[in-house]
Structure formats: C-alpha cells, structure tokens
Amino acid sequence: MKTVRIALLGAGTVGGGVLSLLRENAPLLETQTGCRFEIRYVVVRDPAKSRAVPIPPELITTDAERAVSDPQVDIVIEVLGGLEPASHLIRRALQAGKSVITANKMVMAIAGDELIRLAMAHRADLLHEASVAGSLPILTLLQGALAGNRIERVLGIVNSTTNFILTRMEQAIEQGIPTENAYADALAQAQSLGYAEADPSSDVEGYDAQYKMAILARLAFLQYVPVESVYREGITHLSGRDLVWTQRLGYGIKLIGTAERLPDGRLNVRVHPTLLPRMHPLYALKDANSGLWLQGNGFRDLFLHGFAAGARPTASAVLGDLVLAARNLALGVAGATPQPSLQPGETAPIESLSFRYYVRAVGASEDSLRAVREAVAEWLPEWQSVEQTPEGIEQVCLTTLAPEMLFRARLEPLRSRSDIRQIQVIRTLPD
Known part of the structure; x- marks a missing residue:
C-alpha cells in the first residue's frame, strides 16, 4: 500500500x-x-x-x-x-x-x-x-455535477459565526434580555464556543464572507472577481431594536452573500445584512449553520445547508x-485536470442596484422624524407607529423599490443633524 x-x-x-x-x-x-x-x-x-x-x-x-x-x-x-x-x-x-x-x-x-x-x-x-x-461541497459541485449549467444567482449564509450571533440575539430578545446587551452577549457566547476569535472583526465586519463570495463568484460565473469589487457590510451596526422591529414585521435579519448576473451582463457580488421573510429557507438556518441557494438554467434551484463552524x-x-x-x-495525474478559464468581465457596484429598504429613525423630536419621512416619501414607505426609547422617539418603515444611490443620497445629509440620533437602513431580499 x-x-x-x-x-x-x-x-x-x-x-x-x-x-x-x-x-x-x-x-x-x-x-x-x-x-x-x-x-x-x-x-x-x-x-x-x-x-x-x-x-x-x-x-x-x-x-x-x-x-x-x-x-x-x-x-x-x-x-x-x-x-x-x-x-x-x-x-x-x-x-x-x-x-x-x-x-x-x-x-x-x-x-x-x-x-x-x-x-x-x-x-x-x-x-x-x-x-x-x-x-458544504459547493466548489466540488460547481466544478463537477453543476458545471454544465449556466449559473444565474448564488446567495446564502457563508459565515456561520455571524449567523450564530444573530440567532442568539433573536433568542435573547424573545427572552426579555435588554436589547442594548444582545449583541455583546451573543458575541461572547460565540467566542466561548470557539466560533469567533478574540478579535472577531473578520467575521462581524464581513471580511470573511467577502473573501468567500469572491471565490464562489469566480467559479460560479467563470469571471475574475477582485476582492475589492465585492461590496462588504458587516453586522456591528445592527441593534437589538432592529431585531425587535423585524420580528414584528414578519422578517428576520441574516448576513447574506449574493452573486448574480445583471440583465446588462455585468456581475454584482455583495455581502450585507438583509431582511428576509421568516418563511424563507435561509432564515430557517439557525446558530452555526451555513446555507447556499443556487439558481441555474438547468437544475433551476438547489439548496445546500449544514453545520459549518469550528x-x-x-x-x-x-x-x-x-x-x-x-x-x-x-x-499519476496530479495537476492534470483542466481548470475552467476565467473570462474578463465587468463588475457592477451596488450603487447600480435597487432595493426595498427597512428604515429605523431615532430622533429628538417629531420634527426630526418628519425630516426622515420627507426624505424617503417618494418610495411610499409604510410607517409604523412612533415609539419612545431611551435614545429618543423611534419610527420604522418599509419602502417600495428604490435606487440605491439616490436613496442613500437623500438620507445622507440628515445623518449630520444633531437632533437625529440614528438612521438605520437595511436592504430586503430581492424577489
């Protein structure tokens, strides 16, 4: 032998x-x-x-x-x-x-x-x-059983540490733990179990998922994807209040990676917190589980999931x-298997896309919230009732489809106002 x-x-x-x-x-x-x-x-x-x-x-x-x-x-x-x-x-x-x-x-x-x-x-x-x-054997599948398909979209949870943290934040809120402690407590649990490092920034700031989506996108779409072209946003800006509101609205929050070919032929790859319906299969993945949803012109839909941390x-x-x-x-055939040729191609920035948005505004007064409502009024937001919080008065809405660049531009000037304590914006999962 x-x-x-x-x-x-x-x-x-x-x-x-x-x-x-x-x-x-x-x-x-x-x-x-x-x-x-x-x-x-x-x-x-x-x-x-x-x-x-x-x-x-x-x-x-x-x-x-x-x-x-x-x-x-x-x-x-x-x-x-x-x-x-x-x-x-x-x-x-x-x-x-x-x-x-x-x-x-x-x-x-x-x-x-x-x-x-x-x-x-x-x-x-x-x-x-x-x-x-x-x-999850995703690279083996892309280079083997699925290699004869034109991949149209890949999305999923590729960082199980953040999935664990978001799951535990939800559970803490359901148990009545103060929302301001939810993130720190969940991160400490992840670190104690060995799912997160002492310096968790690679996971919670989205770098780990950014690297993984660059690798996935290259093999799925056979196009060179520079890491810096992958939009990255982590979970550290999320609040327990966001999880409270999204639960009320019938949604959950996951750190989702997406790679998709746009109608104009460009490739968009991104990682960011995403609202998705609570009945969505990716939302059902709890704790340190990961999952990937692929769409192709032959197999149509394929869902892989499993325990992925540690x-x-x-x-x-x-x-x-x-x-x-x-x-x-x-x-005697090491290195003899032909590798797929990566083709040159253009990547599309996230600013070229449109989303429905969740917006949570916290202000010192009704005038503060009115300024936010007016800024996004064009996209017919469904505003919830105003609530009093220790930080100020708070109001939440979901918008209709809005262009990323224009939507952000409308809100950006308000962020410097001292009477507006916070403007949280989270994208929803596209249809």
Missing part, C-alpha cells in the same frame, strides 16, 4: 480537527484511496503551547520552509490562516511539485488565480473546498480534498 506523507501547516482549531479526523477515519481513508496517510511534520508557531489534540513531539517543528521543501512530503495541508506566510509557503510547495490543500479563504480570494496557474505549471493539485462553506466541518472538507489529491497521486 502506498504511503502518502503530509506536512500540516498549522495546529490551531482547524489543524487540530484535521489531525483528529485523520486518526478517527484512518481505515476509511485507506479504503477510499488505497493509500496510508502519514503525518511527517506539524508546523506550529509555538511548540510549547498546550493543544486540545495531542501531537507527538517529534512531528512538531517551527521550520515551515523545511516542511514544504522536504522531498519525502507528498501533500501539504495549509490551515495557518492569514495571507502570509501562508501564501508564500503554498507557492514554495507548488514549485516543489507538491499538491496543496488549503482552507485559507484570504489566500484563495486574493492570490488564488495565480496559485492555480502555478499548480498547473508544476503538475500539482491545489484544492480548496474548505475555504468557502465548511463541510474544527470538524472544515476538517471534513480538507479530508475530502485529501482523498482526491491522494487518488490523483496514485494515478
């Missing part, structure tokens, strides 16, 4: 999950591939750090360069996270002809196209299913790629 030797870069949450699942499923992996898997290196930053998954001391090293250049290593698994040194080490491994499996969405969103070309040039595989949706779902995707890489090595 062939032995496949692995250098594992990173032994944090995901790296520990990979080690654990490799050991747990060793007989299954041998049956799937006809290969025995052997960990040759585990690259860490701090060898003295205690770890949830025990690692034999002789495997631990801080010398990543040695690990990726060792001729006896067949496959490199990169789960370090961050752009560097991960990107550099992936390049070194590919240049040495080694297949690479990565869960790194930042690397693949920013440098993925270059690295895929490098892998093909050196007859190596570069597999990254784990970089997008945990255990070590094991990501490790599941890594092991799926490991099986494929090992099979290709055994057959």
Whole structure:
C-alpha cells in the first residue's frame, strides 16, 4: 500500500480537527484511496503551547520552509490562516511539485488565480473546498455535477459565526434580555464556543464572507472577481431594536452573500445584512449553520445547508480534498485536470442596484422624524407607529423599490443633524 506523507501547516482549531479526523477515519481513508496517510511534520508557531489534540513531539517543528521543501512530503495541508506566510509557503510547495490543500479563504480570494496557474505549471493539485462553506461541497459541485449549467444567482449564509450571533440575539430578545446587551452577549457566547476569535472583526465586519463570495463568484460565473469589487457590510451596526422591529414585521435579519448576473451582463457580488421573510429557507438556518441557494438554467434551484463552524466541518472538507489529491497521486495525474478559464468581465457596484429598504429613525423630536419621512416619501414607505426609547422617539418603515444611490443620497445629509440620533437602513431580499 502506498504511503502518502503530509506536512500540516498549522495546529490551531482547524489543524487540530484535521489531525483528529485523520486518526478517527484512518481505515476509511485507506479504503477510499488505497493509500496510508502519514503525518511527517506539524508546523506550529509555538511548540510549547498546550493543544486540545495531542501531537507527538517529534512531528512538531517551527521550520515551515523545511516542511514544504522536504522531498519525502507528498501533500501539504495549509490551515495557518492569514495571507502570509501562508501564501508564500503554498507557492514554495507548488514549485516543489507538491499538491496543496488549503482552507485559507484570504489566500484563495486574493492570490488564488495565480496559485492555480502555478499548480498547473508544476503538475500539482491545489484544492480548496474548505475555504468557502465548511463541510458544504459547493466548489466540488460547481466544478463537477453543476458545471454544465449556466449559473444565474448564488446567495446564502457563508459565515456561520455571524449567523450564530444573530440567532442568539433573536433568542435573547424573545427572552426579555435588554436589547442594548444582545449583541455583546451573543458575541461572547460565540467566542466561548470557539466560533469567533478574540478579535472577531473578520467575521462581524464581513471580511470573511467577502473573501468567500469572491471565490464562489469566480467559479460560479467563470469571471475574475477582485476582492475589492465585492461590496462588504458587516453586522456591528445592527441593534437589538432592529431585531425587535423585524420580528414584528414578519422578517428576520441574516448576513447574506449574493452573486448574480445583471440583465446588462455585468456581475454584482455583495455581502450585507438583509431582511428576509421568516418563511424563507435561509432564515430557517439557525446558530452555526451555513446555507447556499443556487439558481441555474438547468437544475433551476438547489439548496445546500449544514453545520459549518469550528474544527470538524472544515476538517471534513480538507479530508475530502485529501482523498482526491491522494487518488490523483496514485494515478499519476496530479495537476492534470483542466481548470475552467476565467473570462474578463465587468463588475457592477451596488450603487447600480435597487432595493426595498427597512428604515429605523431615532430622533429628538417629531420634527426630526418628519425630516426622515420627507426624505424617503417618494418610495411610499409604510410607517409604523412612533415609539419612545431611551435614545429618543423611534419610527420604522418599509419602502417600495428604490435606487440605491439616490436613496442613500437623500438620507445622507440628515445623518449630520444633531437632533437625529440614528438612521438605520437595511436592504430586503430581492424577489
């Protein structure tokens, strides 16, 4: 039986999950591939750090360069996270002809196209299913069973941490916990469970979802999508009051990623909080679950969902790629599978779109709210009754379809008024 030797870069949450699942499923992996898997290196930053998954001391090293250049290593698994040194080490491994499996969405969103070309040039595989949706096999589907379809739209929850936070905020409000504490309490729960980092900005500010949507859009629409062209908005500006109001109106709030081809041929990719009906399948996804809704001209509609946070779902995707890489090595066809050609194309900014909007205004007086009502009157808002809050008097509406650029321009001058305490605007899910 062939032995496949692995250098594992990173032994944090995901790296520990990979080690654990490799050991747990060793007989299954041998049956799937006809290969025995052997960990040759585990690259860490701090060898003295205690770890949830025990690692034999002789495997631990801080010398990543040695690990990726060792001729006896067949496959490199990169789960370090961050752009560097991960990107550099992936390049070194590919240049040495080694297949690479990565869960790194930042690397693949920013440098993925270059690295895929490098892998093909050196007859190596570069597999990254784990970089997008945990255990959901969306990249495998787009490059396999769905590759004969023209994808028209992809939308979904690609960041399970924010989904957990928003779920727990809703639950807290239903239990009568003060709305001003809902976000901080939910974030603390996510951190205690290992779903959110000590610095949660990548998740809650939308960067994680932005990287993932750039990767998804490229494979779904076969067009190069610069990360900076993906509109990004996180959840930190949301208030418990927004969840109170949206529940009353029959909606929920999720951080939704969308990629769609517009009628003029341009591609729009965006990530932002979105109101969606409470009967929508994506709203039904609670806690640390992710889900993707795809529309295509052949299969019409496809919905994938599952648990996506933490070590094991990501490790599941890594092991799926490991099986494929090992099979290709055994057959001598690593790096031989043609990759789809990305076509040049124009991306459309969010300002070129139109939405229905939820607006929540808080002011010092009735005159303050009147100014907001007049600013959006053109779009026939359905205003709810005024309520008194500790911050001031509050009123909420839903509008009809309005152009993003014009709608924002109407409200922007009001934000500098001292008597208007807050103007919250959230887009609703388009039909």
